[in-house]
Amino acid sequence: MTNDNDSGSAEKNPRFTRYLPAILTLVAISLALLYLLFSRGQVQRDASTLGPQGEGQSSATAQSASDGAGTSSEATRPLASGEDFHIGIVTSTTLQGADFYLSVDKMVSRYGAADKGGMIVHSTLPENFPSRLEATIHSIESLADDPKMKAIITLQAVPGTAQAFRNIRAKRPDIILIATQSHEDMATLAPVSDVVVTMDFISRGYLIPRTAKELGASTLLHLSFPRHMINEPFSRQRQIMRVACEDLGINFVSETAPDPTGPAGIVGSQAFIRQEFPSWLSQYGPDTAFFSTNNGLTGPLISSIIEHGGYFVEGNEASPLLGYTQALGLDVSNLLDNFPELLSHIEKAVVARGAGGRLGTWPNSLLVSHTEAMMSLAISAIKGEIPINNLDLDTILQFYNAATPGNKWNGLVYVDVMQRPFPNAFLVHQDTYIFGRGFMGNTDLTIPNKYITVTESDKGAQVNFHIAVVTSDGAQGADDYLGALAALEKYGSVEDGGIINHVTYPLSHMNDPDAFVQLLLETLEDPLLKVVVVNQAIVGTSEGFRRMKEIRPDILLFSGEAHEDAPSITENATIVLSQDFKSRGYLIPYIAKQMGAKNLVHISFPRHMAQEDLFLRAKIMEEASKDLELGFFMETALDPTGPQGMEAATDFIKESVPKWLSEYGPDTAFFTTNDALVIPLLEMLKTLGKGYFVEGDIPSTLMGYPEAFQLNFSDIVGQWGRILDRLEEEVAAHGLQGRMGVWVYPLNFSQTTGLVEFGKIMAEGNTDSTDIPTLLKCLGIFSPGAHWNGQFLYSDGKLYENYFVVYQDSYILGKGYIQTTKLIVPPKYLDFAID
Numbered sequence: 159m160t161n162d163n164d165s166g167s168a169e170k171n172p173r174f175t176r177y178l179p180a181i182l183t184l185v186a187i188s189l190a191l192l193y194l195l196f197s198r199g200q201v202q203r204d205a206s207t208l209g210p211q212g213e214g215q216s217s218a219t220a221q222s223a224s225d226g227a228g229t230s231s232e233a234t235r236p237l238a239s240g241e242d243f244h245i246g247i248v249t250s251t252t253l254q255g256a257d258f259y260l261s262v263d264k265m266v267s268r269y270g271a272a273d274k275g276g277m278i279v280h281s282t283l284p285e286n287f288p289s290r291l292e293a294t295i296h297s298i299e300s301l302a303d304d305p306k307m308k309a310i311i312t313l314q315a316v317p318g319t320a321q322a323f324r325n326i327r328a329k330r331p332d333i334i335l336i337a338t339q340s341h342e343d344m345a346t347l348a349p350v351s352d353v354v355v356t357m358d359f360i361s362r363g364y365l366i367p368r369t370a371k372e373l374g375a376s377t378l379l380h381l382s383f384p385r386h387m388i389n390e391p392f393s394r395q396r397q398i399m400r401v402a403c404e405d406l407g408i409n410f411v412s413e414t415a416p417d418p419t420g421p422a423g424i425v426g427s428q429a430f431i432r433q434e435f436p437s438w439l440s441q442y443g444p445d446t447a448f449f450s451t452n453n454g455l456t457g458p459l460i461s462s463i464i465e466h467g468g469y470f471v472e473g474n475e476a477s478p479l480l481g482y483t484q485a486l487g488l489d490v491s492n493l494l495d496n497f498p499e500l501l502s503h504i505e506k507a508v509v510a511r512g513a514g515g516r517l518g519t520w521p522n523s524l525l526v527s528h529t530e531a532m533m534s535l536a537i538s539a540i541k542g543e544i545p546i547n548n549l550d551l552d553t554i555l556q557f558y559n560a561a562t563p564g565n566k567w568n569g570l571v572y573v574d575v576m577q578r579p580f581p582n583a584f585l586v587h588q589d590t591y592i593f594g595r596g597f598m599g600n601t602d603l604t605i606p607n608k609y610i611t612v613t614e615s616d617k618g619a620q621v622n623f624h625i626a627v628v629t630s631d632g633a634q635g636a637d638d639y640l641g642a643l644a645a646l647e648k649y650g651s652v653e654d655g656g657i658i659n660h661v662t663y664p665l666s667h668m669n670d671p672d673a674f675v676q677l678l679l680e681t682l683e684d685p686l687l688k689v690v691v692v693n694q695a696i697v698g699t700s701e702g703f704r705r706m707k708e709i710r711p712d713i714l715l716f717s718g719e720a721h722e723d724a725p726s727i728t729e730n731a732t733i734v735l736s737q738d739f740k741s742r743g744y745l746i747p748y749i750a751k752q753m754g755a756k757n758l759v760h761i762s763f764p765r766h767m768a769q770e771d772l773f774l775r776a777k778i779m780e781e782a783s784k785d786l787e788l789g790f791f792m793e794t795a796l797d798p799t800g801p802q803g804m805e806a807a808t809d810f811i812k813e814s815v816p817k818w819l820s821e822y823g824p825d826t827a828f829f830t831t832n833d834a835l836v837i838p839l840l841e842m843l844k845t846l847g848k849g850y851f852v853e854g855d856i857p858s859t860l861m862g863y864p865e866a867f868q869l870n871f872s873d874i875v876g877q878w879g880r881i882l883d884r885l886e887e888e889v890a891a892h893g894l895q896g897r898m899g900v901w902v903y904p905l906n907f908s909q910t911t912g913l914v915e916f917g918k919i920m921a922e923g924n925t926d927s928t929d930i931p932t933l934l935k936c937l938g939i940f941s942p943g944a945h946w947n948g949q950f951l952y953s954d955g956k957l958y959e960n961y962f963v964v965y966q967d968s969y970i971l972g973k974g975y976i977q978t979t980k981l982i983v984p985p986k987y988l989d990f991a992i993d
Contacts (some may be wrong), residue, residue: 343945514594
């Protein structure tokens, strides 16, 4: 789960002066912390080890303090027999939190720095790692250049970790790769890691409400903001909390705080908490417990509870160092490496302030615990004492229990929202400690399976607006329809008190645009309607949107996969979303080459080639193939809608594929603009065991594959992870791993769900229509493990700033994601035009 210690600029307006005391307090604490860390010699950074900005480079000169209490004051022990190896630890910088460097300090104190004959090599991430992907990857990957490096541990696995691990795997498969506190999708990170351990957001979704009730709370207030809520761990945990509160008989409410990375910055966000807290307590009652997904908001929550009342079970990444020293004004400089003493010191202060029994934490820092436990695990694995590729939860917990004497841990093997287990990914949690009361025994509890299987549904959210979702009726291509069903499952139907009104149009509306326009206008009869999502946006959508705007100019109008031209649809739509033909014109040849192809055959017919976007993509593919040193050939097939019909078109493909493979060679990749031709194409490649299939025109696991491999997915409809697993098993059974590609999540499914998510955020006033990063994240909410990329549409010399073109990361069956969304498509292809 994401750790937010990032800061932003304060809001520049006259009201800023009212927050001046908070600013001065924060500055004083920050300066004291920095002085403490550097004056005690916790980290000595030699200028010669730093890059151009002094960031993101590895350093073996981490030096421990020689004073203070606890483990880190112990003399460096001699390396034991068989320990002539190095272990790399990757952290953020001191400015991102003291726990990071405290973790490294303890390890260097115990095992010694590598450049002093010890074991530890420390690498820091760039200060602004969210926007410095390449520097982040380099800071991790460069550790593998050390010939003695045998394990790498990342404290937190920020975006870029998976790619760095992938690169290390390619050149140093002997290095053990361990990730903690994952910021990346588990489906991306786990396959390239030996072990992933992150905070147990699933169990805590139940345990925090349960503990709150035991303390005497009658309400649990969840505090967050949209940037967090579009991430699976946060949204899933919130829904588990909601369900648990309902079962436990306490109220659950959500409040939105300013994002600390927004215009007001961390100071403005903290001031907001202090300002709003009394009104929350008045509205929801004095027995309200508070939880925030952001660590930076913990301090003002704790200080407000001490002053006004309420409960605080524990922080997001719970630690005695998180919020308490700030709220209580404590100097703990001599206790940073002795958590039992630190806990006792804070407890005395909490009880003295009359807050005993109302404030809690984990007794040990999560990040320090990660470091100690995973260091011990790595050393044991390197020595061959444990099987790194066959670990179980009990073994993981043994290392965490050993790292924190007197405290207990529990956890789960990670299972994603598609109910797919990841056997090398573990969720862990400590027992909760309530100041003035003691341990709550949470690690002795068994989490009911009901909460483990809860997904991030928001059916119980407060409703103050509705979203109309208009799709085909399911018989015409189920992907957009299934997207609407997924939105209904998450947010509930209007009839049942939810926010989704699902409207379907029959096939006849394709030939009767006036009837379709009338159908759209009928949705305006709902006074709470705020967003309309039409996917796929058939002919008549633009006119329907125009007339809707005349009646209700406040309505947000979204079009997915528009069937009308850009000038027409963009004039009336708030947002238009379609697939990125230009980027895919480059990426399809790129993928073909990555698969091992030497030639690429493009199959189409005149009706399709008369369409500007399809013809443009073909010409980009031709140019890209030349640049990538691939042979490129265009073949003309029979049009399935032509006079000879589908059967003749299918037979033509079956007869032609052997000829094409003979003419162009067995290492030839195929792409067709017609989805119906995918079936015979795949059938022939399966039968012959030669050639490659990159992906379909509108890629989907349901497009061609079920028919070609005689697969029935009726028992797992909409369960894309299980569909993928079953398809991969069949492809492997035919020995075709690495020869066939797909998008794991169908485009029209993701467009429906993504536009609903984005529409909800816009309706709540938390973004605007030009926010591509948030839109891409919204597309990913129902496509865990896959990534998206895209841009504004540029066509005929015009940039359309409300028309987004997007693409999903391509998945090679038997090999995994190929990371196309992380590539930079050369500008020459994006600017490509036909004279």
